[in-house]
Amino acid sequence: MPPTHVLKAVEMLGVAIPLLLYLQWKHPYLLLVPLAALSITSLLEADAIVVKEFREGKVRYTLGLYNFRGSRKANENVLIIGTPGKGKTNVMDLLISKYYDRFIVFNFKRGDLHLKLDAEIIDVSEYGPFDRESFVEAFMLTFQPRIIGEVVSRYAGLLMELVNRSEDWVTLLRNLDEAIRKEKDRINKTTLMSLKEKINLLLPRGTGEIPISDRVVYDFSSLNDYQKCFFAEILLRKLREMSDIAIAIDEAYNIFRRTEHHYSAAEDIIRGGRMRNVAFIVATQSILDMPAPLISQFDTIYVFSVAGPDLERLRSMGVPEALIRSLSNYECIEMRSGYRVLRFKRFRGKPRERKVVRKELASVSYDGRGFNINDCRLELRDAGDLMELIFWDGPRVERCYVKRMEDIRETKIWRIIESKFSNPEEVMRRIREVRRGIDYRSEIMNALIEHGILSGSSIARIIANKHGLSEDSAKFACITYLRRMVERGEIMRNELIDEFGRRTVYYELPSASESRFHDLIIERIEVMCRKLGIKAERANDVDLIVNNVIGIEVETGKKSRKPPERSNYDEVIVVVPNEEVRRRYEGSMTLNELYAKLRGADKWVRGSVQAYIEGKKDINWMIAVIEKSGLRGEVLRREIEAMREMDEEKVRRIEEECRRRNFI
Secondary structure, three states: OOOHHHHHHHHHHHHHHHHHHHHHHOOHHHHHHHHHHHHHHHHHHOOEEEEEEEEOOEEEEEEEEEOOOOOOOOOOOEEEEOOOOOOHHHHHHHHHHHHOOOEEEEEOOOOOHHHHOOOEEEEHHHOEOOOHHHHHHHHHHHHHHHOOOOHHHHHHHHHHHHHHOOOOHHHHHHHHHHHHHHOOOHHHHHHHHHHHHHHHHHOOOOOEOOOOOOEEEEEOOOOOHHHHHHHHHHHHHHOOOOOOEEEEEOOHHHOOOEOOOOEOHHHHHHHOHHHHOEEEEEEEOOHHHOOHHHHHHOOEEEEOOOOOHHHHHHHHOOOOHHHHHOOOOOEEEEHHHOOEEEEEOOOOOOOOOOOOOOOEOOOEEEOOOOEEEOOEEEEEEEEOOEEEEEEEEOOEEEEEEEOOHHHHHHOHHHHHHHHHEOOHHHHHHHHHHHHHOOOHHHHHHHHHHHHOEEEHHHHHHHHHHHHOOOHHHHHHHHHHHHHHHHHOOOOEEEEEEOOOOOEEEEEEOOOOOOOHHHHHHHHHHHHHHHHHOOOEEEOOOOOEEEOOOEEEEEOOOOOOOOOOOOOOOOEEEEEOOOHHHHOOOOOOEOHHHHHHHHOOHHHHHHHHHHHHHOOOOOHHHHHHHHHHHOOOHHHHHHHHHOOOOOOHHHHHHHHHHHHHOOOO
16 A cells, blocks of 8 residues: 555645646536545545444444544554454554554464564564563463462462572572472472473573564564463563553463463553553454453454354443344454444555575584584583583674473574574584484493492593593583483482582492492591591491491491491481481481581580570570581481470570571
């Protein structure tokens, strides 16, 4: 359609010239020419034709012209309702392209008509924003329908704490894994595991913030349903302060979710839109997708063919059922000005020109740390449960995270490789070749045969040094193979909490005799005692004797036996590698708890608790002593419990303060 200013110019000429001719020749037929010119330009400028109306209780055919801005409106918010394929998207794009220079469109369907708008297209799947302020709200709107009642506040509280301690998606997953390992409360642990399951559904393939523009279509079609809702909400919260713009959302069920405690940022934008001159154009298959209080905020409502509950709802709003049932394809009712039936023009977007870019032939080489691809470089690094991909193309750097090798093809980095090189499969072939070129299973077995017991990092370091690889790439491959070998029973996995509370996983070959892991723990205790200046030596009836009076028995949990009674020692301490094994041996300690005890931390704590109960010191002084002592968990709980008979109320307060600080 010609631009509006061109039509106005043609209209003025079509009126002025015949009038001048009439003044010259006084012929009455010349007056029909201006009328024809006005009619033609009005027809060209019209957005739709009026084909029916509801009058005197009946559906009557008529003919007229309709313009969206033909009458005064309280606001320019538009709600479009109708079943799929009836013309909702056509109306939305027609209004956007004609009346707004600045607009933002949320597109959720692959290959939709919106992509033909004269605007920048941004594929949201290429980005991975991590917004602390909006994360919890967006998460709860995405998943709360699946979260039941009383658990809601627990979800929000645990998630908020994790998000505030995280910098990005990778650190969030690490913090979540750490919280799951440390959590002792069964309900909280179950909640954390459920959180991890849901966060894995949201993990983006791209990285970085979504760029904000004012003539743009944001394409969410490559995301899963949970990601669509989550990232759309994150983006909407960044748009709340924009003005003089139209925001269009197709498939409203992705956005307008409402719960008892949370609602979409779109509701704030709609309610405050008139003040900032923001038009909100929404299309939905069902009016039930929209929160009822919001419908009054739309001064223009177009209703295409509907059925079922929607028909009942619209009838209750006063829309004649006969008029709805009379609608053909591409016909809609305009509700706010007398129930007229309109047929809108077809929106014809401009086909996008494909730029022909000459691609390079990729030459791929591996230098032990990464892949050199002509002037570009690709590195694969371990990032916990994920693999980090980093791609350098001159000053441009792109990062993304994947779980499996096959997922690389879905990333922004792979799209860059495909657009830049004529043989992208050569890059993938070389990556697979390098990873397959090493028999990781044999390398792991040989390392364990030679060294007996090793941590995962030590195994990766041995393989990396042998084959000239980076430790990160070797570690990523090792994690996969180690997990499989443990599942098959080829090797044994052991987790150890050391004297500083750090967790390390060790691997060893299965053995009928006492494991190397058992010997490793004994050696760690011997080193610990030497550092503290304490005498420790091996014995026949216990694993170690400390200061000639304390016996130490190490139990790895590999054998289901109880330590025998030892009457010839003042105390026998059972030392276990981790929390899981400790639950099987009452009164046992991990290495960090033993370390605190040998340092005399239990005596410091006992004395500070007693001083507080007797009123000699305040609770802040006592808590400071406990914090400095390093005593935690079950050992600390036992020391506090021993003082309960002295003053029940004060001991209860001590427990509350310790729990608040995660000491117990």
